[in-house]
Amino acid sequence: MIFPGGNLNLMTHSQIESIDGATSTLILALDTELYPRDVLYAAAYVFIDRAYVLLDRQDSRYVVRFRAKRPIDEATMRGMAGEFENELLAQALRARVAKANQKLIEDVTALAIGGATARGGGAADGLVDLDNPGDDGFVADPGGLGAPWTGEKGRRE
Amino acid sequence: MSGARSTVRLHRELYAEQAIADAAATFADFAKFAIRSEGDYAVVELNDIDTEAEGDVVAEFCNFALANTAVMRKDDHA
Numbered sequence: 195m196i197f198p199g200g201n202l203n204l205m206t207h208s209q210i211e212s213i214d215g216a217t218s219t220l221i222l223a224l225d226t227e228l229y230p231r232d233v234l235y236a237a238a239y240v241f242i243d244r245a246y247v248l249l250d251r252q253d254s255r256y257v258v259r260f261r262a263k264r265p266i267d268e269a270t271m272r273g274m275a276g277e278f279e280n281e282l283l284a285q286a287l288r289a290r291v292a293k294a295n296q297k298l299i300e301d302v303t304a305l306a307i308g309g310a311t312a313r314g315g316g317a318a319d320g321l322v323d324l325d326n327p328g329d330d331g332f333v334a335d336p337g338g339l340g341a342p343w344t345g346e347k348g349r350r351e
Numbered sequence: 352m353s354g355a356r357s358t359v360r361l362h363r364e365l366y367a368e369q370a371i372a373d374a375a376a377t378f379a380d381f382a383k384f385a386i387r388s389e390g391d392y393a394v395v396e397l398n399d400i401d402t403e404a405e406g407d408v409v410a411e412f413c414n415f416a417l418a419n420t421a422v423m424r425k426d427d428h429a
Contacts, residue, residue, distance in 0.1 A: 231365070236421065238417060249362065
């Protein structure tokens with residue numbers, strides 16, 4: 195048994211409500227307590243290029259209705275349900291990691307930008323002084339690194 | 352315009368009012384929209400739906416309303 199003592203529906207709190215092969219329609223329901231609403235949006239957003247997605251709420255469940263833009267068979271629709279669950283998990287993890295690391299990301303970004311532009315700790319500390327970029331060699335290109343690789347240089351070599 | 356009509360009910364907890372209005376504006380060339388609140392739902396009546404338009408106008412409208420809501424929520428958190 196892959197999931198000891200458990201049934202998949204209990205584990206994921208979502209289930210296939212119905213599948214209609216004739217209209218390529220799939221209806222899923224999931225517990226509102228399981229995923230934040232933003233995770234639901236993010237997961238649904240991934241599918242809107244290949245399906246018409248309609249969200250609804252019934253009591254303590256979100257109901258997600260998919261209708262494929264092109265006809266697909268039942269097996270493909272079941273696959274889509276699995277993909278949606280995977281996407282919910284991926285988006286939930288992504289949201290959790292982003293939240294946990296938000297301060298760190300902001301600090302590192304501020305440090306990098308501040309250091310490069312000398313806005314954070316004065317011109318002496320910065321790599322480039324944007325007020326006088328030429329003094330820092332920001333504009334000069336003595337090594338010719340900015341020259342295109344093709345064209346004259348390419349022919350010369 | 353062929354005079355086709357349809358009604359869509361979008362849960363107001365899941366679809367932002369502005370997102371629905373923006374989607375209606377986007378599809379204004381393909382149908383006439385009337386939006387009203389009815390309990391937990393925003394009821395969108397589409398009249399004079401252009402049945403010659405490529406794709407399903409009603410379903411595409413719903414996708415746009417969902418996408419707009421998702422983007423608005425993301426921007427709010429940024």
